[in-house]
Every structure is written in structure tokens, then in C-alpha cells.
Amino acid sequence: MFMKAFLVALIAGICKIDNRIFGMTMIQRPLIVGTLVGFIYGNPVEGMIIGAQFELLSMGLVGIGAHSGMPEITLGSALCTGFVLGSGTGTEVALALALPISTFATTIGYLTWIPLNHLLSERAKRAAEDGNTRTMEICQWMGLFNYFFFPFLVVLLGMLVGAPLFEYLIKVIPAFITDGIKVASNMLPALGFALLMQLTYNKELAPYLFIGFVFVAFLGMSNVGVAIVGAILAVLVFNSSNHANKEVAVDDNEI
Incomplete structure (x- = not known):
């Protein structure tokens, strides 16, 4: 003891x-x-x-x-x-x-x-x-x-x-x-x-909250599964925002 x-x-x-x-x-x-x-x-x-x-x-x-x-x-x-x-x-x-x-x-x-x-x-x-x-x-x-x-x-x-x-x-x-x-x-x-x-x-994150709720409450997905989906979505959003920022930077340089 x-x-x-x-x-x-x-x-x-x-x-x-x-x-x-x-x-x-x-x-x-x-x-x-x-x-x-x-x-x-x-x-x-x-x-x-x-x-x-x-x-x-x-x-x-x-x-x-x-x-x-x-x-x-x-x-x-x-x-x-x-x-x-x-x-x-x-x-x-x-x-x-x-x-x-x-x-x-x-x-x-x-x-x-x-x-x-x-x-x-x-x-x-x-x-x-x-x-x-x-x-x-x-x-x-x-x-x-x-x-x-x-x-x-x-x-x-x-x-x-x-x-x-x-x-x-x-x-x-x-x-x-x-x-x-x-x-x-x-x-x-x-x-x-x-x-x-x-x-x-905030308003931008609200859809992801409800998506996670639907996965668990209606589809019976485990917490690990939801975490994996969340990680994939985070990568997609990050890559999309980076691509948009690069396009804006190119447009500014052209001006």
C-alpha cells in the first residue's frame, strides 16, 4: 500500500x-x-x-x-x-x-x-x-x-x-x-x-459539430471513426485555404 x-x-x-x-x-x-x-x-x-x-x-x-x-x-x-x-x-x-x-x-x-x-x-x-x-x-x-x-x-x-x-x-x-x-x-x-x-x-465551425453529431447519433460511428473523419476534413480545409491564399497572392502580383 x-x-x-x-x-x-x-x-x-x-x-x-x-x-x-x-x-x-x-x-x-x-x-x-x-x-x-x-x-x-x-x-x-x-x-x-x-x-x-x-x-x-x-x-x-x-x-x-x-x-x-x-x-x-x-x-x-x-x-x-x-x-x-x-x-x-x-x-x-x-x-x-x-x-x-x-x-x-x-x-x-x-x-x-x-x-x-x-x-x-x-x-x-x-x-x-x-x-x-x-x-x-x-x-x-x-x-x-x-x-x-x-x-x-x-x-x-x-x-x-x-x-x-x-x-x-x-x-x-x-x-x-x-x-x-x-x-x-x-x-x-x-x-x-x-x-x-x-x-x-463560431458559424464556420458549426456545420462540423452537427456532422459529428449525425455520425455518432444516427450512423453509430465510434469516436475513433469520427476523429479520423475530422482529421481528413481538417486536411482538406487546410489545403483548400492554402490554395485560395496562393491564388490571391498571384492576383496581387499581377496588379
Whole structure:
């Protein structure tokens, strides 16, 4: 139990510092985090499914500004995947836990590594004004350790304390309540799509949305099939727009 909790926390900590040391390889995304946690529990496919569901929920969320209050999706996906795979419950339960756990992790962040990082930044600024490069370097590495250690600690404690509690609650909660949670959680990916559409929807893209709906609702096409058709349409539209731009450029040169 402790070793699995430790490994889940280690994954969360490493993924959390992705954009601070590795150049943002996107390993902090729920799809990757869920899959890695799935390997720890010997079920990478289920982990990938949970991560993909979490990805659908969170892909419409955009953080604007330094303190946007976005849910902590990296730690949330690690904890949710660990809870669900450790207890053997269905993947539907993971989405019901996603937002509460992510929001709680965000709150912990505002109380720990975020204010500490601000203090380190201010200290590094003063060191830069004094020309003290050694202190600047120390602050840099302490900030990196800060963004690894506290998320690691949050997930480790969450797994050690929360996982047994979660397993107990799943056993004592009546079946009709858990069934209701599963039904409600199936609506959350649609919420993620709705949030994304608020950012990207326009009259030009509307036909493609309804084409995808027809493929799924009336023709029974799978998500993979719709994705392939969407990729083909994207290539056709891209090539068509490039051809039109080249014709306009030629006309301008003739004038």
C-alpha cells in the first residue's frame, strides 16, 4: 500500500515540475498521469480511460492570469486514478471525484507551494539587484524543489489517508446512490465539451459539430471513426485555404 502510494505521489511530483524543468512535454496532462498511475496498479488501460475522461472534463478550462484559480488537474487526476484503481470501483466514479479533489488540491497549493514560491521569487530579485548570482541559483533550485515536494506530499498523504476512507465509503454507500453518481459523472465530459465550445464555437465551425453529431447519433460511428473523419476534413480545409491564399497572392502580383 505504501509503495504504491509513494509511486503515485512520485509521478504527481515529477509531472508537476514538467513545465519548470523539461520544457513542457505535456506529461502533466490527465491522460498521461492517469496512464502512468495505471501502470503502477497493473491496469494501464483503465488508467488511460480515467485520464481521458478527466481530459475531456478539463480541456475547456483555461487559466488566465497568475492566480486564475484553475483546478489542479495534475494532482487531481493522480489521486482520482489511484483511488478508483485501488478500490476496484468503476471508472465512472472517478469523474464524480475529479472536481472536488482538484479544487481541494488547488486550495492546498495556495496555502503551500504558491506563496513559498512568491517568497523565493522576491528573494531572487533582491539577490539580482545585489549581483549575488549564488543566491539567485539557490532560489531557482529551491523553487523547483518546492513545486515537486509539496505536490508529492499532498498526493502521498491523500493516498495514505484518503484511499482507505474512499474504499470504506464505497462499501457502505447504498447502491442507488453510487449508481446516481455514475450517471451524473457521465454528463461531465459533455460539460468539458461545452466549456471548450464557448471558446471555439463560431458559424464556420458549426456545420462540423452537427456532422459529428449525425455520425455518432444516427450512423453509430465510434469516436475513433469520427476523429479520423475530422482529421481528413481538417486536411482538406487546410489545403483548400492554402490554395485560395496562393491564388490571391498571384492576383496581387499581377496588379
